[in-house]
Amino acid sequence: MQMTTGFDNSANPAQPRKGFFSRHVFTANHRAIGLNYLWLGLFSVFLGMAMSLIMRIHLIWPGTNIPGLSSLASAAERYATLPLLHGSLMVFFVLTAVPQAGFGNYLLPLQIGAPDMAFPALNLVSFWATVASLLGFTTSFLIQPSSGITLWVLSVALFSASTLFNSLNFAVTTIDLRAEGMTLPRLPLTVWAWFINAILSLLIFSILLAACLCLLADRFWGSHFFHSAPFLASLPPNLQATTALALWQRLFWFFAQAEVYVAMLPCFGLVTHLLSTLSRRPVWGERFVVFAFCGVGLVGFFVWGQHMFSSALDPFSPLVFSVLASSLGIPAMFLILSWLATLWGARIQLSASMLFALGFVSLFLSGGISGIFLARQDLSAAAVSDEFITGHFHLVMGVAATFAILSALFFWFPKLFGRRLSEPLGKLHFWLTFAGVYCIFMPMHWLGLVEHSHSPSTRAVALANAGSSLRSSITVAMLLTVFAQGLFLFNFLWSLFRGEEILESNPWRATTLEWNQASPVAGTGLGTSDLVVYRGAYEFIDSGDSADFLPQHLPPAHGPKPGGELKMDSA
């Protein structure tokens, strides 16, 4: 495999070259670990897609027998594990791990000019804990549901612990290991997003860990944190409703709602960074974008009750949660405004990376709008079914985040592997997927609204027929979209070995440090580095030629001469 990361000790030929496993698997080097998380994510996303395929096929054609796979959905209990595993894989290993632990581990130290993460050994431990947790998840699916659930909870707890360690690493690295001159205002927005995500993850995954501990205590030692059904039945009726599942709901949703916002943060960071770099424009309202990141993350902490509108809590609490949930719109709109303002008037080149970044904006906007409806406490419970919610969160969380990841992958593939992904294949993959996901998830909104509508019986039959044919077409669209991902997989694997090699260190003419680290380490006694940062990350000049940017590490004396070429002594 063409790995241009140079793990062999070319600077020190006397040392024997380390084997494959010590270079790529058991090393604490942040780049290897970042790549390993990406491989993990790649595996998980395809496994998760397979789960969703089985679910949809059984939804539309219940009697279908796919050899080997149908037994996985043969009984109700077995079928119920499919959405659980699909969700766990996608939310944890793709959405949470890939943009943060995958891209973050690889790029964060490079972008701030650090030699590695603050605690490399802890980084390695976190990765292997994540792998163990993935094994736990997949095994839990294959064994009996009663013990499967226990194993699932254990795996969630393990994943939480590994994410906590990871987040600790990210936070400490960003605070303490920045290169000289890399002040907080000069941090690239990707780094800001990783940093804010890390702080917030530290808070919420601790809560999940506590909730899992209580659940495991109930299962193993018979404790009474979450009441069992017989106990509830013995309570007087007025106490039953409030006592029931309220505690688990509160704990879980306090984590989970914050988590879905927090998990989007690295995607916001990536897309903001990419839109700016690819359109050669500085980020509009850069400082406020950071505040908007914080705002989105923080709102997530105050809205757990939006999942409990019908849980018979205090009558005023739904109103409070509804207002708070709607307030997410403020930072979200600011971000969309910033992205659009950044692009306004720019000469946009529609590379695959740019297409996916633009696709992210589109999906986030359209998926987010349905969120405004869901925030209304009177509307959501009575008027929409789960299908509406499924459409909403898949657009905004599942697909938009995936587009952000793909955009980042197309952009940083040269950095990771020294080659380019195929642009024509990438663009084809984009258009097929973009059309496909809208065909899949947009109709779900309509289906969700129609489900609870009160129509006269004649219309009801017509609606039911329309609904069922729509569901079938969703499944067909899904089949086509999933197969379109095969294009991506082919592109990815083929380009690893046969992709066009890049000959320059900065093919995108980006400003951030990972592209322009050319000054060698001095290696003096104090371990100082010559790398100094002189400016922010988005200094683009409207010169229309290839010298339209100022790398962060370039000293001011080599600034652009008026109308002249930019002299750069590096890259």
Place this chain on the structure above:
Amino acid sequence: MVAPTATPEVDEILEDTTRGGGPIPPFGGGGDDDSAGEDRRPGNPSPDRYSTGMAIGILSILMFFMALASAFIVLRRGSGVWVTVRLPRILWVNTVVLLASSFTLESARRRLAFANLAGFRRLWLATTCLGLLFVLGQVVAWRQLVLSGVYIASNQASSFFYIFTAAHAVHLLGGIGALLYVLIRNFEKSKLPRRTAAEVTSYYWHFMDALWVFLLALLVLGH
């Protein structure tokens, strides 16, 4: 055979994992933290990362216990069927023991600051022993409860009692591990100075102390 990158210098930077962290960046207009500057040895990672890491770790552990505490409060207030647990009196003895250990810890650090290594070792060992004594005392408390028929599965209040004390004890054992590390480790050969290790461990230990007082107050007020 691995192909070289277009920028071999990049590989040199990235491969040089033996070098320490860079100079402390001009964060917030300030310069070096003086104590950190003294402790930093050539080629060693900046000790700031350990204190930052510990502070952040403490924040995370605090959230963990806050989740349990808020669950406790919600259930206590909402439940009409709460059976309180009679707290064994040894818990108060344990509290005094733990507070004493914090005191010996600080005395040990003061000895270290005056380069009195022998004094430091004595008091540090005393801290470790007091910590172990606390854990033993907790075990005694559990046994007393079990003997009087109160188990984790008895009712909600007892579930919380056991989970609070057990979770705290597990974290404290981690702290004891850190204390032993500082006691046993040969710091001449370490990249981490003894003073930093002791300082960071002290943050954790005092936090465990305060946490225990908080949990005890919660259990007492839950009556």
